[in-house]
Amino acid sequence: MSQEVLDLVVEKVHGFLGEEVLAFEEPEPEPEEEPKEDEKPKRRKKPEPKIERPADLNFGRPMIILDSDKWSVELAKMLRDDEELQFDFLSCVTGVDYDEHMEVIYNFYSTVKDYYLGVKIKTPRDNPSVASIEPLWKAADYMEREVYDLLGIDFPGHWNMKRILLQDEWEGHPLRKDYVTDKKALGLD
Amino acid sequence: MSINTEEMILNMGPQHPSTHGVFRLKLHVNGETITKAEPVMGYLHRGSEKLAEGFIYTQFIPYTDRLDYMNAMTNNYIYCAGVEKLLDWEIPERAEYLRIITMELNRIASHQLWWGTYLLDIGALSPFLYALRDRETVLDRLNEISGARMTFNYMRIGGVKWDAPDGWIEKVKESVKVLRENIAEYDELVTGNEIFQARTMNVGTLTKEQVINWGLSGPIARGSGVDIDIRKTEPYSIYDRFDFEVPVETKGDAYARYKVRIAELHQSLNIIEQACEQIPAEGDIIHKKGARIMMIKPPAAEAYTRAEASKGEIGVYVVSNGKTKPYRVKLRRPSFVNVSILQDMLVGESIQNVVAIFGSLDVVLGEVDA
Numbered sequence: 114m115s116q117e118v119l120d121l122v123v124e125k126v127h128g129f130l131g132e133e134v135l136a137f138e139e140p141e142p143e144p145e146e147e148p149k150e151d152e153k154p155k156r157r158k159k160p161e162p163k164i165e166r167p168a169d170l171n172f173g174r175p176m177i178i179l180d181s182d183k184w185s186v187e188l189a190k191m192l193r194d195d196e197e198l199q200f201d202f203l204s205c206v207t208g209v210d211y212d213e214h215m216e217v218i219y220n221f222y223s224t225v226k227d228y229y230l231g232v233k234i235k236t237p238r239d240n241p242s243v244a245s246i247e248p249l250w251k252a253a254d255y256m257e258r259e260v261y262d263l264l265g266i267d268f269p270g271h272w273n274m275k276r277i278l279l280q281d282e283w284e285g286h287p288l289r290k291d292y293v294t295d296k297k298a299l300g301l302d
Numbered sequence: 303m304s305i306n307t308e309e310m311i312l313n314m315g316p317q318h319p320s321t322h323g324v325f326r327l328k329l330h331v332n333g334e335t336i337t338k339a340e341p342v343m344g345y346l347h348r349g350s351e352k353l354a355e356g357f358i359y360t361q362f363i364p365y366t367d368r369l370d371y372m373n374a375m376t377n378n379y380i381y382c383a384g385v386e387k388l389l390d391w392e393i394p395e396r397a398e399y400l401r402i403i404t405m406e407l408n409r410i411a412s413h414q415l416w417w418g419t420y421l422l423d424i425g426a427l428s429p430f431l432y433a434l435r436d437r438e439t440v441l442d443r444l445n446e447i448s449g450a451r452m453t454f455n456y457m458r459i460g461g462v463k464w465d466a467p468d469g470w471i472e473k474v475k476e477s478v479k480v481l482r483e484n485i486a487e488y489d490e491l492v493t494g495n496e497i498f499q500a501r502t503m504n505v506g507t508l509t510k511e512q513v514i515n516w517g518l519s520g521p522i523a524r525g526s527g528v529d530i531d532i533r534k535t536e537p538y539s540i541y542d543r544f545d546f547e548v549p550v551e552t553k554g555d556a557y558a559r560y561k562v563r564i565a566e567l568h569q570s571l572n573i574i575e576q577a578c579e580q581i582p583a584e585g586d587i588i589h590k591k592g593a594r595i596m597m598i599k600p601p602a603a604e605a606y607t608r609a610e611a612s613k614g615e616i617g618v619y620v621v622s623n624g625k626t627k628p629y630r631v632k633l634r635r636p637s638f639v640n641v642s643i644l645q646d647m648l649v650g651e652s653i654q655n656v657v658a659i660f661g662s663l664d665v666v667l668g669e670v671d672a
Contacts, residue, residue: 172387172605203517205606207619207632220606224514224530252517255642278344278671287352
């Protein structure tokens with residue numbers, strides 16, 4: 114079931130963008146080394162390196178990964194309005210900071226079709242920016258503002274992009290990994 | 303004769319008795335009609351998500367209690383369930399039942415307190431006393447099993463902290479009987495009251511489209527005819543083993559939301575009753591690794607997990623990088639999303655309905671501000 118939804122989403126996204134951004138060539142598996150006879154068998158196998166596929170099932174749920182320049186409000190509109198998808202409910206917006214890039218993850222749910230979809234959007238760490246979907250899902254209003262407030266990712270297209278939890282004059286974005294906590298000011302030092 | 307009016311800005315809060323916490327509403331009013339509403343929040347912000355990144359996995363559980371402190375059991379559960387998903391652990395049978403019983407008891411306590419305070423907000427004092435009397439029965443049971451009345455810290459990654467004390471299940475069964483009678487009184491006392499109906503019927507009406515577009519969930523969504531309860535649509539834990547209904551009303555006003563919550567009280571009692579019958583008499587209460595290992599290391603992965611709290615969809619997005627501390631914990635708090643609708647639904651309403659509408663959303667500020 115989930116695999117069919119994923120295939121459908123990939124097909125629709127490719128059709129919309131006109132290029133196969135979610136295509137992925139499976140790397141050839143490395144041939145297994147045969148253990149030499151005089152060598153002791155290794156106790157533990159090395160964990161296989163995780164391969165990130167742009168369209169895959171994540172814990173049984175479809176998830177696609179896009180770059181922020183491919184993501185647009187029009188693409189989001191297609192996900193919401195397409196007869197076969199109808200992702201009308203936005204569950205969650207998450208922002209994550211990595212060393213080289215930042216990610217925004219949208220979790221969608223279709224109340225009509227009972228489908229789930231995760232959309233992960235990667236954006237560069239300097240001037241992170243992801244097209245806002247607030248004009249389509251009002252649920253994104255506060256959730257995108259929260260991501261902006263705590264991680265500093267900009268959402269162009271949002272009607273009211275300003276801080277929401279911290280005060281307006283706050284400096285920095287606390288959930289960034291390089292944010293320096295002033296322990297002295299907090300009385301922790 | 304025409305009367306000249308001009309727009310005025312009226313501040314409601316941050317210290318206002320009916321916001322049940324520190325929440326500020328900046329209302330632009332023209333005469334008695336609201337032209338614009340701006341919720342201002344963050345007074346209770348404690349940086350929970352940032353704190354999570356500095357702790358090992360198990361240390362964050364007590365902090366989830368302090369989000370929605372009226373419904374702390376489900377907060378405990380969702381964080382543990384989110385981590386368990388990454389670990390791929392199976393939870394012992396008895397622990398699952400204890401989780402269900404405590405979560406549903408907590409849902410009852412949460413709805414009861416809402417019922418009492420909502421009526422207090424719109425001018426009825428005595429229901430508050432009834433609500434607190436009955437909530438005491440629930441809190442006693444939860445206190446006996448977890449040792450706390452509100453911030454339980456009861457769930458653990460892989461199971462629960464304590465087994466039920468001797469005779470506790472019997473006591474819960476007794477309490478269900480008492481509560482069933484008490485909750486029936488609510489209908490006699492309030493539901494048919496003409497003044498109450500005049501204050502809540504056709505007030506703060508939300509359409510189905512509005513509810514879905516604004517991401518509202520829980521009793522608010524079900525009051526507007528959206529038949530979604532995550533316990534049914536995506537049964538987590540062992541909710542698929544119980545026979546219960548999802549109450550739905552179609553009118554979408556404050557009265558419909560009231561009716562949904564009252565009906566949910568009865569359904570929660572049904573679930574508890576069945577769980578008390580089915581629970582295995584003995585068995586493990588925590589996954590054997592969860593009981594032994596303090597430094598839990600989930601494999602590098604990430605997942606979104608969701609559940610039905612008393613306020614709506616609660617979710618957690620956990621990102622692990624294979625170390626002992628979570629790389630990122632995102633908490634989807636239902637009240638935070640639900641409160642955003644105020645910008646839309648208060649416009650054009652009369653100022654005397656603000657409290658009746660705000661109260662009907664059942665917002666807890668600890669959860670809004672995280």
